[in-house]
Amino acid sequence: MRVGIVGGGVAGLTTAWLLAGTHDVVVLEARGRLGGNVRDADVEIDGAELRIDAGAQHISPELFPRFARLLELLELDGDLIPAPQSFTLAVEGMPRPLVVTPHTRADGWPREIVADGPEGAAFVAFVTRAVELEAQDASWEIPLADVVEAIPATTEQREQLMYAACAALVGCRVEEAPSLSARGATALLARVPPGTAPDEAPLWRNLPGGLGRVVVALADAVPNGDARVGAPVAQIRAEGTGFALRDGAGGAHQVDHVVLALPPLAAAELLDPLAGSGDLVDALRAFRYAPVEIGIHREPLFMPARRAHWSTYNISVHDGWSDVTIWLGPTHGVDLFKSWIANRSVPDDELLAREAFEHLCVTPAAVRARRTIAPRQAQGGISFAGHHLVDVESQESAVASAVEVARRLAPASPRLDALLEGRAVRG
Ligand SMILES: Cc1cc2nc3c(=O)[nH]c(=O)nc-3n(C[C@H](O)[C@H](O)[C@H](O)COP(=O)(O)OP(=O)(O)OC[C@H]3O[C@@H](n4cnc5c(N)ncnc54)[C@H](O)[C@@H]3O)c2cc1C
Numbered sequence: 001m002r003v004g005i006v007g008g009g010v011a012g013l014t015t016a017w018l019l020a021g022t023h024d025v026v027v028l029e030a031r032g033r034l035g036g037n038v039r040d041a042d043v044e045i046d047g048a049e050l051r052i053d054a055g056a057q058h059i060s061p062e063l064f065p066r067f068a069r070l071l072e073l074l075e076l077d078g079d080l081i082p083a084p085q086s087f088t089l090a091v092e093g094m095p096r097p098l099v100v101t102p103h104t105r106a107d108g109w110p111r112e113i114v115a116d117g118p119e120g121a122a123f124v125a126f127v128t129r130a131v132e133l134e135a136q137d138a139s140w141e142i143p144l145a146d147v148v149e150a151i152p153a154t155t156e157q158r159e160q161l162m163y164a165a166c167a168a169l170v171g172c173r174v175e176e177a178p179s180l181s182a183r184g185a186t187a188l189l190a191r192v193p194p195g196t197a198p199d200e201a202p203l204w205r206n207l208p209g210g211l212g213r214v215v216v217a218l219a220d221a222v223p224n225g226d227a228r229v230g231a232p233v234a235q236i237r238a239e240g241t242g243f244a245l246r247d248g249a250g251g252a253h254q255v256d257h258v259v260l261a262l263p264p265l266a267a268a269e270l271l272d273p274l275a276g277s278g279d280l281v282d283a284l285r286a287f288r289y290a291p292v293e294i295g296i297h298r299e300p301l302f303m304p305a306r307r308a309h310w311s312t313y314n315i316s317v318h319d320g321w322s323d324v325t326i327w328l329g330p331t332h333g334v335d336l337f338k339s340w341i342a343n344r345s346v347p348d349d350e351l352l353a354r355e356a357f358e359h360l361c362v363t364p365a366a367v368r369a370r371r372t373i374a375p376r377q378a379q380g381g382i383s384f385a386g387h388h389l390v391d392v393e394s395q396e397s398a399v400a401s402a403v404e405v406a407r408r409l410a411p412a413s414p415r416l417d418a419l420l421e422g423r424a425v426r427g
Contacts, residue, residue: 003409004028004245004255006233006270009036010056010395011385012261013218013227014070014402018419020222022410026255027222028247030232030262035215037387041296041353045334051210052332054294054355056395058083058204059211062193064396066403069419071207074217081208083331084201086311089123090304091160092318097309098161099123103201103330112308119161122153126162130186141364144185145178164322165189168315171292171340171359174322184362187392201312206331211395233262236270243381257378259405261385263289263358264369276380283372286365287388289358293342296353301346302339303327319343360393378408 001023005012008029016025027034041054061068061080071077084104090097100114114120129147132138148162163177166185177185192202207213219227231247242256260267268284271277302316302325314325326338339346341354360366370389377383383405390397390404399419406416 001256005259007262008034011398018406027227028231040212043352067395080205086201088311088314122157130190134190140183140367144182147182168322171290283369286369295341
């Protein structure tokens with residue numbers, strides 16, 4: 001059959017890659033480039049060109065088994081850059097960060113670890129609780145507030161450490177963090193690649209040349225290369241036994257099955273006029289996103305005053321927000337910074353690149369919405385893929401969602417078989 005895939009992010013492209021060979025596929029992407037939240041930035045550093053990830057960047061072969069296998073199958077797994085995730089959390093205006101965790105044993109710069117005192121103890125208690133929730137496979141519907149308020153700590157410690165750390169991971173206001181799903185908000189604090197020593201940072205990875213290489217490899221491996229950019233789908237109309245998709249570039253596409261691999265709020269707009277989709281539309285509208293803007297810069301604009309307190313992942317708490325700066329020095333060998341700047345004022349001439357995104361905030365309502373969508377997969381000629389459907393937003397969740405679509409539409413797909421072969425998989 002002919003399958004129309006709406007959305008050319010990692011979920012849509014992986015779906016196309018898995019279905020191609022079994023079905024005829026067309027991918028329709030609204031933006032001028034494929035990749036969605038995977039975006040390259042080309043920056044010039046001292047006369048040399050460097051391509052870095054302006055959006056999604058960090059991966060873990062150990063924590064992302066399906067994505068790791070995809071990299072292997074695309075022959076991109078050979079040269080991953082080690083990216084230890086040391087962590088600094090500082091409140092703007094305070095002389096010393098509240099937390100500075102270890103980097104590696106040979107980190108190459110004189111560092112001062114800050115784990116002492118009541119703040120260190122409160123943060124350790126929080127992470128320990130997050131690990132317990134994960135180990136117990138606690139319900140994803142428990143709000144973060146229920147967990148945080150039960151930890152012995154002061155109101156200030158809860159706000160500046162616990163809620164701030166979780167808000168930073170998604171880009172919402174600190175005061176919105178209590179209403180996040182506790183499992184969703186703490187997943188990335190609780191999960192550490194196996195083998196991480198207590199006195200070293202968890203070891204994540206970066207793909208040299210950026211994750212855009214995955215996007216290119218996936219698009220190249222779709223046999224007829226039918227991935228169209230600048231083609232925002234504006235309407236889906238039931239026609240005969242299939243659907244007519246109309247894109248904003250004037251294209252019309254007749255398909256037998258539609259895969260909605262676009263963010264849920266955009267998917268809801270397309271589904272709304274279709275008969276019998278009311279509960280799905282409501283479920284898709286239950287997902288919440290935070291607007292995020294990322295700037296790449298050379299000056300350490302938002303880094304701690306003392307280099308001894310720098311980490312690869314730095315959170316600065318200010319004005320009700322907690323914003324991240326990723327320092328690329330230890331991973332990419334140049335003092336280059338990637339900052340969340342939507343709530344900052346940064347002069348344009350400081351920025352080498354700037355990109356806007358929407359980041360998923362996993363709430364208990366979103367978790368319930370997933371339960372409405374899951375049994376409706378592939379019903380009535382429509383499937384759903386995307387980072388919002390599985391776990392927390394990541395390359396792994398995008399790929400895992402594509403796997404679920406392929407399982408229904410192309411269970412005998414050789415690529416599906418290869419992707420799932422021989423690996424334990426996180427749900
Ligand atoms: C700032 C940021 C940083 C992140 N960092 C990481 C990271 O370090 N590691 C990690 O694993 N994950 C990270 N993520 C998560 C990342 O979003 C996922 O890993 C994954 O890339 C999402 O893929 P997707 O295909 O589900 O969604 P998207 O990437 O959102 O793709 C959806 C696509 O649908 C398109 N679309 C929308 N409307 C229409 C329409 N009407 N017609 C056609 N197309 C349409 C969009 O343009 C987009 O290209 C990050 C996310 C953000 C926002």
